[in-house]
Amino acid sequence: MISSASRKDLVAATLVLLSVTGELALRELYYRFWAELPRLLLVCVAWLSILVTVRWLARPARSPSFEVISRIGLFVSFAFWLDIFGDAVAGLLAPGGNGREMVHAIGFACFVSGAWWALRVSPMRWAAIRRAVCAVAILFVASQPIVAAINAPTIAWPGGAQTTRARDMVVFLLLDELNASSAGPIAEALAKAGRGVRVKSLVPVGDATAKVVPAMFAGGRFPDAKPCSIATVCSGGRVLDFSKVIASRPDVDVVGFYEPYCRMRGLRSCVQAFPSSPALEADRWWCAALRRSAWLSDKAGAAADNRCAALGGETWSTLATRIEQGIDAAPVWREGGFLFAHVPLPHPPGEGGGESLSTHYANNVVRAVRLIDRVVAEATREPDRRFTIVVFSDHPLRSSVWCNTTQYRHNGCPLPQLLVDDKVPLIVAGDVPPAFDEIQQNNEVFRLSSR
Structure with a gap:
């Protein structure tokens, strides 16, 4: 049986991947060039892989190794999110492309070190990290149309x-x-x-x-x-x-x-x-x-x-x-x-x-x-x-x-x-x-x- 914490990890990973799906769907609806279909398929494959892996390892449901696996699933989903939104975030930090490669490199280093640290923290602190990851992923996508509607001139x-x-x-x-x-x-x-x-x-x-x-x-x-x-x-x-x-x-x-x-x-x-x-x-x-x-x-x-x-x-x-x-x-x-x-x-x-x-x-x-x-x-x-x-x-x-x-x-x-x-x-x-x-x-x- 899957533990309560791991179920929450699965829900969080699903929400993050849904935000990625929403972004890719938005791009597809804008350009109508079918260029995002392969990545949409890849996101679906990633979600199914996380789900199947966690359920297959659910037998030792409360073992530390199983909890680590479910946390890894969330970080895999967030890696997809960073892959899709990395250029947008780098664009905000380095407008016009100046220093873009440096921003990407720093972001990747922070992600790896953060993942290594987060996999070892206490359940209470992990719960806070999980909420933060979901909030960032969802709010970044949901806020875009609102900000655009406010700022767009006639x-x-x-x-x-x-x-x-x-x-x-x-x-x-x-x-x-x-x-x-x-x-x-x-x-x-x-x-x-x-x-x-x-x-x-x-x-x-x-x-x-x-x-x-x-x-x-x-x-x-x-x-x-x-x-x-x-x-x-x-x-x-x-x-x-x-x-x-x-x-x-x-x-x-x-x-x-x-x-x-x-x-x-x-x-x-x-x-x-x-x-x-x-x-x-x-x-x-x-x-x-x-x-x-x-x-x-x-x-x-x-x-x-x-x-x-x-x-x-x-x-x-x-x-x-x-x-x-x-x-x-x-x-x-x-x-x-x-x-x-x-x-x-x-x-x-x-x-x-x-x-x-x-x-x-x-x-x-x-x-x-x-x-x-x-x-x-x-x-x-x-x-x-x-x-x-x-x-x-x-x-x-x-x-x-x-x-x-x-x-x-x-x-x-x-x-x-x-x-x-x-x-x-x-x-x-x-x-x-x-x-x-x-x-x-x-x-x-x-x-x-x-x-």
Whole structure:
């Protein structure tokens, strides 16, 4: 029979793992990218393992060794919690990444020494530790949406937008992961509009979409961006709640993925696309395991990597197709107005399992050019229509990320120097707003929404 203290340990471990599950579920509901499913499964496995181990050892229920085992179960659950929340805690202690590795190292040392000490304390002191661990784990998760709701400002977007003539249009296209050095074909496609093109390079305000897009809408920087509710992203004291972003004009259309754009209020239309769910697809679970384990990938061999690369490219291409269809169907082409679209191109992967990263990237640039061609054709369909088309990006191609994946680490890496860049492009066709010359960073691009 399990002792009363061990039952409380099991309850505490369950509560801590539930807080981890809640955090992972929140991230999944925010991004809708299915990236947290493997960790959610791992948390379930951890909880079952703790439960089975404690019950199997329950025969000597009141022996000191059994009490130690049940305490270890709580610390295992808290280790999962620290793994999930470690970056957030380090971000609070070392904003912007300064000294982040030191904070992690100190935190790990404190956890190990604290666990060693706690396993030897008296039952009364252990009960206090157990309550403290549960309180920290639960309150940290539960307080996030409350703090975010209090701190999130109401934002009128696009800021400074002015009323235009009927059927005039302003189009903003965020081409994800487009290098400044790779933007030449995009500029050439925009030049077909015959209204002139302005091009410059910008400094990105972050190295990932999650850090840059919130900065575009809210200003400032989001170096430690993480979801803190299903529509809110936080970074230290900076908060963006998409449900508090209100369209500043009645003719705003949005098409996008990854960020919860359709939570914005007052939009004329909105299309949010997501990758198809892998939950019931065994091949995608297997490929997820290969992505997370170089050892397993090496054992499976190059053929398995190529099959997974083909599957990943197909999934990503389908997502891009849904975004393209949303853009083509937007009311802006018939009625005029403002369109913002976040496009998963030329973001890797590409179609074809055996191709290199540079080949996939080049192919995705070509696909982005075809999209630009259609946008230009629609914008110029009526000769007297005024328009502004703005093409920009969140961050350059991340060779350090992609070349470490199982898909590309044996195929075409390191990248040619031509594809290594630290800038993103800003390309404007049609009526060029005066702010163009002043913009230096890509979190300022929406200044161009006012002509």
